Amino acid sequence: MSPLTRVTLADVAASAGVSPSTASRALHGGAGVSDELAARVRAAAEGLGYRANRNARSLRRGHDEAIGVAVEDFTIPFFGRVVAVVEQAAHERGYGVVITCAGSGRSEEEAVEPLLSRSVAGLVVATGTAGAPEGYLADVARELPVVQVDAPGPSAVSDAVGIDNAAAGAQLTEHVLASGHERVLFVGSGRAASTVVLRAEGYAATMRAAGLTPRCAWLGYLPGQVPERAVRALREAGDVTAVVSGVARTTTGLVSAVRALGRRDLAVAAVDDLAGADAFDPPLTVLEQDVEDMGARAARLLFDRIGGYAGPPRHEQVALRLIQRGSGELPPPGATGAPVIPGRRRAPVA
């Protein structure tokens, strides 16, 4: 933003000593504004050339700064939550936000390319779960500040923010093992999702450390297909007593499948909180990523670099929080007595 060439509503409000929303009402005839106040705000707007500025807009092309945000899929709430925080942070600094989706069959490069041609001052790239081709991003990051969000881990070419994916898989697995489960299935979207593969690895390592056999089922990326594939996976793994879902994309379909099969005894624990998790029956136990903190950290790292910071790529991890709602605490069938203390291991199955 160039404060010398652009007068905003906030400037008018500050000049008149009122809030921006009061200034808006005063200028546009909203309720609750006295005549005297309205006159004061109009005078401030005129003094600053607020209206003149807008009228001149179509003649004089805008040169305000913007950042670009490329997300994997806007229809997944995770990305909307990241974008909401990044947009707020950009807004506070006078930057606009230009967006693209990698969805609709576009590659990451096809999603990022339109942002580059729009002269953005930096990029937030949240397409990493589709497998970031760092060769391409390295190219971009040589020219522009870039932050990868929902990154599988540290990046060699840019700043990156994410969770400890292996630890997330391990923590949920330990949680269900602590209730006495021994036959635990991991479900995820697919092997192209590098974060989910890492969560599966954390699950598998925890199973093996407890002397148990890891089993994974990959349910795909299409919401319409997940329930059916989950039914098949649960049938094939007929003797499991607990399931760990590695990503929101597979969780609701999994819960639908558990319902469809009448498997009310099955413990379910999932990475990512869901809007409806509290309304499931039983309510869903989740390991929540601090998505808002992820967006806030991404914005901070990006504006750091836009501001001139030129150090080596940084990596920041956000916190995970286990929310025990019931589904993940169901004991295995036939279990008696108090649940096993978390952290304690049962003897491996013979």
Added chain:
Amino acid sequence: MSPLTRVTLADVAASAGVSPSTASRALHGGAGVSDELAARVRAAAEGLGYRANRNARSLRRGHDEAIGVAVEDFTIPFFGRVVAVVEQAAHERGYGVVITCAGSGRSEEEAVEPLLSRSVAGLVVATGTAGAPEGYLADVARELPVVQVDAPGPSAVSDAVGIDNAAAGAQLTEHVLASGHERVLFVGSGRAASTVVLRAEGYAATMRAAGLTPRCAWLGYLPGQVPERAVRALREAGDVTAVVSGVARTTTGLVSAVRALGRRDLAVAAVDDLAGADAFDPPLTVLEQDVEDMGARAARLLFDRIGGYAGPPRHEQVALRLIQRGSGELPPPGATGAPVIPGRRRAPVA
């Protein structure tokens, strides 16, 4: 987009006779590209000045066209779905998309203002559920093409796309009345949400036409408060046998409250489909808005006007589809025999 000054990956791909993703892999060393093909794509890129163009970018400010999209709240999947479709439509026409949120306590004007200062060619405004001050939008629409999405109805100042809100409220109400319910509660977010108020009016008119008494509860806009307020509303309306939820924002909290109160007998039907609706117990009956069609129509109306159309404000409605999953078909306690035929009214309560 100015094709005379900007070379895109798509241009390179077309020139080399390959798909954009193959062109991307060829230029950046991805898998599955022969040496001969890679050389052909690089030659096409050089011939078109593709790399030179990107390198010149920071010296020569971009002048590509963009449209602005102001949404109420990016964390609500409805808006992400609209934006995904609008972004795709804009992308196909070579336009970028600049976004802002009206959330974070910003007024609609504060959300739209930063878009105006960025010289957008037109605006999609999806902040209407907070109550669009048309006085302000009229100002904007005199200068720029504007389309209101999720609009409560026709607009005097701009093109508008939405559903028939009163019909939506009426249809869901008729659906639960057809199962024999007579004491039906409507829940919605708040009276500032003009679309939800219209849905409540459709509900109330249907109740009155059946000789029944309408009752509404307003649960607010904050997800954290909705379940608790829903519990209180259900307690206060102790004898209701069915609930119609007017908007996604209140539905999951309502279902949580129904669960918390152990009211498994209560029929629930809701406007808006939810990602987890199939996993609720019972699965949730919803009246689905065709959100993707809403985004597509908004984009078409907007680019029509950007292309020069100057007729009076148009209003388009998208389809509604009732998805019967079980929760909305629960009969009232003590009901016997076949469900009442839809459209037939039972006698009013004495």
